[in-house]
Amino acid sequence: MTANTPMLVTFVVYIALMIGIGLFAYLRTKNLSDYILGGRSLGSYVTALSAGASDMSGWLLMGLPGAVYLSGLSEAWIAIGLVIGAYLNWLFVAGRLRVQTEHNGNALTLPDYFTNRFEDNSRVLRIFSALVILVFFTIYCASGVVAGARLFESTFGMSYETALWAGAAATIAYTFIGGFLAVSWTDTVQATLMIFALILTPVVVMIATGGVDPTFAAIEMQDATNFDMFKGATFIGVISLMAWGLGYFGQPHILARFMAADSVKTIPAARRISMAWMILCLIGTVSVGFFGIAYFTVHPEVAGPVTENPERVFIELAKLLFNPWVAGVLLSAILAAVMSTLSCQLLVCSSALTEDFYKAFLRKDASQTELVWVGRGMVLLIALVAILLAADPENRVLGLVSYAWAGFGAAFGPVVLLSVIWGRMTRNGALAGMLVGAITVIVWKNYIGLGLYEIIPGFILATLAIVLFSLLDKEPSATMQKRFADAEKEYNAV
Template sequence: MTTNNIIVLCAFIAYMIIMIVIGFVCSKGNKNNEDYFLGGRNLGSWTAAMSAQASDMSGWLLMGLPGAVYLAGTGEAWIAVGLLIGTILNWYIVSARLRKYTIVAGNSLTIPSFFKNRYRDHKNIIKIVSASIIAVFFTVYTASAFSSGAKLFATLFSDSASGDENYNRVYVIGLIVAAVVILVYTFMGGFKAVCTTDLIQGLMMIVAILTVPVLAYAILTFDTSFSSALAAKGVEQPAQFLNFFVNGDGTPVSTVSIISNLAWGLGYFGMPHILVRFMAVKSNEEIKKSRKIAVVWVIISLTASCLIGLIARGYLTAQLDDATSESVFIRTIQQLFSGNGVLIFIGGIFLCGILAAIMSTADSQLLVTASAVSEDLYKGAVKKNASEKSSLLVGKIAVAVVAVIAFFIALNPKSSIMGLVSDAWAGFGSAFGPVVLLALFWKRSTLSGAISGMATGALTVIVWDYIPLVNGQTLYAATNLYSLVVGFGLALIVNVVVSLLSKKPSKEITDEFDSIKNIEV
């Protein structure tokens, strides 16, 4: 290992120790399940906003998205537009009502328990189905975060190219380190540890993602224009590379592609690790403050993420290909902060911003999975009179099991971060998004409609993305249409139709629904 690598590694070790210490400190404040899974519903505006957005913007923000823009130009930025719209709608439409409704509906600690209490499902069917979906899709989502961490380590500490034996060995070591550190502080501290670390990680991410493209652009355009710099690096038509409606190869961005990328915004309505932040905010006033912080954060971060890909295309000395494009932010930092030990250490701190993005998402996903397994599957189906101590233990075991499975999914160094995130995002958005919206805003929504819609959404994504139905191709490969578009639409239609065909909700349910608007909590 070179001296430069040792300096960067020191920055990483210091950062990870701080995260573990936070987990240890927060563990002392966990007295019951509500403390461990929701932090006692006591999040302030900054912690809630930064935690929600940091847990949302995983390693794909600093690796997957910049890599896609680096290869194909601004035409790939439609995903960012969709995510911005989704974030705004989620905070301004869903957050406050979900928080109040989960308190009134039996003080629900998880999304599955909210569904159960909202629809008075005494058989726990919707609780079990939704908790199972969480366990499946969050395993895939967690794998994407672990893969991001492993690629970060392999890119930094391996002298070999992607796919070489040394690279693969360092990738596995990085995977182990990322998984263990995330497990330790999540295991100890629960929701408070996750949200506190997310606040720190969110601030680190925003500093890194703003500073790096600004510095790179200033150096790049010091004695030439940006267009000239792009042309010098092989971009034949720089104007088209910077056009929202043109791909990097000069072909027009298709309508299907724009629809698919914008549809990422629909996923927010069904993301348990984001929705649970709304449930944990301590007051409606804090929600109002959190909205503004979160929207500003996401505008800055998504814009900067796209700029990293664009600027790096002209700035980087060594050009990247499909296999290495997701390391674009790492390579840019390495090229910016080189030469002496001080600069290299500063670069290491900025690289910790990538580690922050990875860890802030993985810890949230593991915690939501733990709550789903312990509160919804274990207490909901296996042992209904389980003590808080035993259910908490089951939740912690679930964290370990999901982490192990995600570890093995992420073992392949060639796995795509964007691909893994895309699959999980579509699964949650389709299965939960329509159910959450209708549960919150449509009085006529019924239990059978919610279960039918949930199952339709999840199965549609699986069929669309994984089963070859058209000449040996999946429906996604044949159409290039994102499964979330189809899954969300079908789930919404099925939920509404089945609800209308079902018996009307009881007076108890409709009275509770009507009472939400008049409740101040």
């Protein structure tokens, strides 16, 4: 038995469990609504943890701990911004979007919702929003495939090409088989595994370094400014990090969880569970990077891999401090983070192609069985494109991921937010907001910059465009206003 055997066995058992859940979900999938939104049947616990896990990808256990390990607590601003943004999204959007999508044609996707909400007979909103989803999420999927490949490559010494297919295969399998229910149920398992890993690891690291006082003393000895949250920070820098929270209002894979809740009454409990999970995970991930500074200061002889790549700090601590079987479980948490986000993105892309192109334009009278199998085929198609994009990990297309979050946040965020709280909003306002948000992000990122995260000007200008074009437009139709009022009444009755 080699040192890698326990980790390999753990990974295989974990992946087999995920595929088993996919097969169970397959038996519950009867129509397209089941495949895309789980038949709107998620309870508060699954809604909460599925929304959290689909949000927190590999950066939670690799990117953020690595940044904190390198720079100290000054990197924690992004975590604060994410907590605020996620809470506001649950508070203002989650419940309202659940009832609005049901009152507007029982919409299954965001493009479907926009089309019905604004009575867009031209279907230009459907086409544009579906294209935005396909472009940004295919790139996102490629980054998830790369993250999974890097994990298999570093853990088992595989070649990158082999690791690429190994990392993607399991996620594709359970998403293909079970659709939304499989993705949501596996997300719940994965979220549980992630929080277990992120609470246990920093505690064990602190014990291994000698306790609270020696740990903090070692961090201070390495660099006293590690404790300074404003180290090297500017006002624009801090605002830019916190502005990541604005992105939540426009992320289709998170908004789909709200739409899939079994009832608007589920949302308040789901909000409490999700926020508690998220705060504990973010405290854990910052602590892993921060306490890792102390451990590798005290044990410089094993710091080589982390010095070479700080994003390996969680992986190396798990390998060094835990029994190989426990380390295998902890490293499965990274796989869980990658798989949970990748599966959601594959399914959202499949939904856009199936519901918003195939059914809307090609086969309006397609049977439910046909649509489910088209959805499965689209999962394979998007996955294949993502793997081809990821085949060269240095490919510049993966650099686009850095502003895909901003693209969704600015193009969809203000439209979603105002569509559920402002009855006077019109189709032209929605279209103007999408276009202005998307264009501002791209232009700002490539030509202006100024050190300011592009989601800020994108979100502000898109909001102004929605309000301006809606007020200049004629009032929404009586039927549009009645649907909005009925949905708002149902929401307020809870």
